[in-house]
Amino acid sequence: MTYRILSVAAFSALFFASSCSQKPAETKEPLITPFQSSYQILTLTNAKGVRMQVTTLGARVMNLWVPDKNGTLVDIVLGFDTPEEYLGSAEPFLGTAIGRYGNRIAKGKFELDGKTYSLPINNGQNTLHGGPGGFHNVNWTVVESDDSHVVFQYLSKDGEEGFPGNLTVKMSYFLTEENEFKITYEAETDQATPVNLTHHSFFNLNGEGVGDILDHELQLVASKYTPVDSTLIPFGTNDPVAGTPMDFTKAKAIGKDISETTEQLTFGGGFDHNWVLDKKKEGELELAATVFAPQTGIGMEVWTTEPGIQFYSGNFLDGSIKGKGGKPYNYRAALCLETQHFPDSPNQPAFPSTILKPGEKYAQTCTYKFSVR
Incomplete structure (x- = not known):
């Protein structure tokens, strides 16, 4: 029994209750920037001045x-100035939706109901983040939007990137008055x-x-993680973090242990692993991680219904990518916290x-909830 898949009855009850507990937002025309592009760019704002722009290409956050501790607005996500700049194999999934399968599938193969499926290989000998034609490279359809939320939809057809079944995905982005960036996902096959x-x-x-992000203080609500081999495929075990550099059960600077000469850090080039969250109840929305930047005073909490979270410390950024305004994104210039099920779970x-x-x-x-201190 999984704790991420609901029966139709339970799913309907959950979303009916949710929809009845709050007034539905009025649907308006998307707020599209004047930039001429084949991809839409939509702007979300709240009354406190927090704002974000997203594009239909990959349903990306651009x-x-x-606000920082002085009240100055700071753009805290890597990206490009135009949607078209995200196209290309060298772009490392900046700000995008990931699917059908986040993280790695070993050797691009899995067996399901007695049949072996083969996927395109795009990460050494493995398939990463759904393959080269994954959800990051598709143009999502906007089915609803106003100044605080947008709902994207996409039909991933049977056989796309080697996966079976027609999968309909609906994904909603909300920017709340509590300075939260909230994402809800729904899918049927x-x-x-x-x-x-x-x-x-x-x-x-x-x-x-x-x-870089080495001064950022990170805490993960996870006493175990899934160690990996040299290709970053898990061995299938959940190992304790205690006594290892993987221990973030108490907040510490990311740079504190990142240069330790351990096998796991060598394999990942730093942190690039899945942590097993200490869930109180399967499938419930619970705190998974906190991050704090002393320089700006900006804090971020990550909440999830998922059992795992991938922490990636930007080990493969090398300055070759020029982002907004031509700024180079150098070694460990950012971190990712990807809420998920575990890598290679089909195998x-x-x-x-x-x-x-x-x-x-x-x-x-x-x-993702933001605050200052």
């Missing part, structure tokens, strides 16, 4: 402006298929393109299942 959706913003709470029977079947509905929530 910028996210939040007509054939059993692996589904592991996530969000891939690269955060630097000092400001995008401003130094790991001990991990929570990621198989979505016809008649079931996939549902998950992720919230």
Whole structure:
């Protein structure tokens, strides 16, 4: 039994209750920037001045402006000035929606219901983030929007990037008055298929393109993680973090242990691992991580219904990518916190299942909440 897939009845009850508990937002025309592009750019704002821009290309977050300790708005996500700049194999999934399968699938293969499926390889010998034609490179349809939220939809057809079944995905972005960026995911399929959706913003709470994130203080609500081999595929075990550099159960600077000469840090080039969250109740929205940047005083909490979170410390950024305004994104210029099920779950029977079947509905929530101190 998985704790991310609801029966149709339970799913309907959950969303009916939610829709009855608050007044539905009035749907307005999308707020599209004057930039001439084949992709829409929509602007979300709140009354406190927080704002973000998203594009239909990959349902990406292009910028996210939040106040620092002095009240100055700071753009805290890496990205480009135009949607077209995100196209290309060298772009490392900046700010995008990820699917059908977030993280890696070993050797691009899995077996389901007695049949072996082969996926395109795009990360060494493995498939990463749904393959080269994954959700990051598709143009999503906007089905609803106003100045505080947008709802994206996409039909991933049977056989796309090697995955079985027609998968309909609806993804909603909300910018709340509590300075939260909230994402809800829904999906249905007509054939059993692996589904592991996530969000891939690269955060630097000092400001995008401003130094590195080694001074950021990180805490993860996770006493275990899933160690990996040299290709970053999990062995299938959940190991304790205690006594290792992987221990973020108490807040510490990311740079404190990142240069330790351990096998796991060598394999990842730093931190690039899945942590097993200490969930109080499966499927509930709970705190997973906190990040704090002393320089700006900006803090971020990550809340999720998922069982895991991938912490990536920007190890493969090398300055070759020129972002907004031509700023180079250098080594460890950002971090990612991707709420998820575990890597390679279709090939790991001990991990929570990621198989979505016809008649079931996939549902998950992720919230990034910002504050200052």
